[in-house]
Amino acid sequence: MKNKLTFWVITSVLSIFVIYALVSTVLMPVLTKNPLPKAIIQTTSDEKPKNSKKDNNDSKDEIVSEPVVSSNSKDAKVKLFELRKREVLLHSRLELANEDSMYLVLDLINNTAVLEMKGVSLHESKILESSVSNSIKMYHTEALLNWMAEPFMLKHVEATIPKIEYVEKIAPKDTIEANKVAVEPAPAKLGDVYIVMDFDRNLRLVISQSEKPDDEGKKVISAMRRKYQEMEVRRSLQSLIKFNREPAMPQISIVIPKSDATIFYKALPVRPKMIIRM
Amino acid sequence: MEIEEKKERSFLNVIIWTIPILLFCVFVLMILFTPAFQDSAFKVKSWFTGFQVSEETSNEGIEKLEVRSQRNINLIEAKLDNLKPVKPYIVVNTTENRYSLRNAGGDTVRTGGCSTGKNEVLIAGKKRIIFKTPKGMFTVLNKQENRPWIKPDWAFIEDGLPIPSARSASRIDYNTLGDYALSIGDGYMLHGTLYQRFLGLPVTHGCVRLGDKDLDVIYHTLSKGSKVFIY
Numbered sequence: 001m002k003n004k005l006t007f008w009v010i011t012s013v014l015s016i017f018v019i020y021a022l023v024s025t026v027l028m029p030v031l032t033k034n035p036l037p038k039a040i041i042q043t044t045s046d047e048k049p050k051n052s053k054k055d056n057n058d059s060k061d062e063i064v065s066e067p068v069v070s071s072n073s074k075d076a077k078v079k080l081f082e083l084r085k086r087e088v089l090l091h092s093r094l095e096l097a098n099e100d101s102m103y104l105v106l107d108l109i110n111n112t113a114v115l116e117m118k119g120v121s122l123h124e125s126k127i128l129e130s131s132v133s134n135s136i137k138m139y140h141t142e143a144l145l146n147w148m149a150e151p152f153m154l155k156h157v158e159a160t161i162p163k164i165e166y167v168e169k170i171a172p173k174d175t176i177e178a179n180k181v182a183v184e185p186a187p188a189k190l191g192d193v194y195i196v197m198d199f200d201r202n203l204r205l206v207i208s209q210s211e212k213p214d215d216e217g218k219k220v221i222s223a224m225r226r227k228y229q230e231m232e233v234r235r236s237l238q239s240l241i242k243f244n245r246e247p248a249m250p251q252i253s254i255v256i257p258k259s260d261a262t263i264f265y266k267a268l269p270v271r272p273k274m275i276i277r278m
Numbered sequence: 279m280e281i282e283e284k285k286e287r288s289f290l291n292v293i294i295w296t297i298p299i300l301l302f303c304v305f306v307l308m309i310l311f312t313p314a315f316q317d318s319a320f321k322v323k324s325w326f327t328g329f330q331v332s333e334e335t336s337n338e339g340i341e342k343l344e345v346r347s348q349r350n351i352n353l354i355e356a357k358l359d360n361l362k363p364v365k366p367y368i369v370v371n372t373t374e375n376r377y378s379l380r381n382a383g384g385d386t387v388r389t390g391g392c393s394t395g396k397n398e399v400l401i402a403g404k405k406r407i408i409f410k411t412p413k414g415m416f417t418v419l420n421k422q423e424n425r426p427w428i429k430p431d432w433a434f435i436e437d438g439l440p441i442p443s444a445r446s447a448s449r450i451d452y453n454t455l456g457d458y459a460l461s462i463g464d465g466y467m468l469h470g471t472l473y474q475r476f477l478g479l480p481v482t483h484g485c486v487r488l489g490d491k492d493l494d495v496i497y498h499t500l501s502k503g504s505k506v507f508i509y
Contacts, residue, residue, distance in 0.1 A: 007294060014301035021305055025312045030319040076340045083347040090354040097361050100414065102509060115509060117415055119361040120384070122369050122509045134317045138324035164397060164410075171402035171435045178438035185396070185479045229310075236312040247320075248313035263373045267413065267509035 025236045029247040035135040036147035036250065037201045084145055092151045092275045101269050108132065108278040113256060115267055125260035128210045132278065133250040151273040152199035159195040159265055160220045192217025193261040194224055199274060204249040209258035367505040368496060370394065370486055372411050375478045379496055388495055391478035393471065393487040402435045409483040416462035416506040421497060425459040427451040456490065458497040462506050468496065
């Protein structure tokens, strides 16, 4: 009798916990919050500043927010949606090509990552594996188009390799000392690569290397992965108290060769921009 | 008979406790792997939402919108094409110390090894001199054959020599730059080298050093105004 009561009490309490956790960490964020925030259309330099706001809205209307007729068939809508997606991508690409910085083009249709500048492909890498969060790929919506309407700008990056590695050298006092310190140059060893790039509009890009990391690399990479998982666990635990969990960042994960990942990371500027084709 | 019934009852008593254990496991898994649970939930949600478009309607038909969209695409593609170099250009990869020479159409016509900046900071008293190759798009400003190198102060500091006056003859070096030099501004050049064995390694003070044969082809392919992309 006592056992029965204990069983029912524990089961009921745990059921309530599970339901509460399900609602606060999974259902509420997914059902009530949009993980794809709308892009703010940037004013281009050749636009007149006086009417910039109006012009900006006009141009955006032409490129992105044109309403789709809801009365026609689904196939036609899908076709139009794909056309508009391509248009949005090209618009972003043109915007970036007009700037003086390098940028990344992630083509998830052809499975390539391209480092570009002024519309010229500088370095191309084959994406060997990729995965896209369902919060991005499952939705053929206006929200997705508006989210993609502008290039994504990097907000925070963390990597297992340094961006630039400088060697400091004290100037020799005389020629004898100069001859002593002269060393034969050797090719630099490539460290194992794992990069987490957080862009604006709630997008995370994770770049992993296709090669198996060495023991040291394994440790560094798993420590970084654990750190990001711990962050999510903390957010989930907080949401149990505060009941306001945001959906997890929509994530795109790609696997490319180590050399290409290193090149991209070292070549991109500190605040690079990126466009996604998918 | 009674013993069997007792056994069955005690077995059920044990089995039934798996329910709270499972519930606890689900709770822990949900907290540990929330993003994965959310991802699955987004998939389920998409089954019900389907193809969502703006509720606003327009008088124009889808065909008209398609035509407009296609026209915009063609327009943007033409603009993008206009941005591309009209002359042959060179792309330099500083991570791998390789170059690729491309024609105006963007096709690679020659590739090879080169040497770029060694990413070194030379500390001389309070002075910090950084040796690195700048990244970005540059333009060939001028081309010269057998150009002498006017040694800057750092060349003497690095060798532990006293810095001579600005017009000293000891600053002029006729061999270092090789047969050809293409200037890309701010003192940076694409030039030859005496140290061919270091090609493919980051050893320079910021310039791009090339092998003799490669330099010959590059010099005769690129002209003043040609683009140099360094990444």
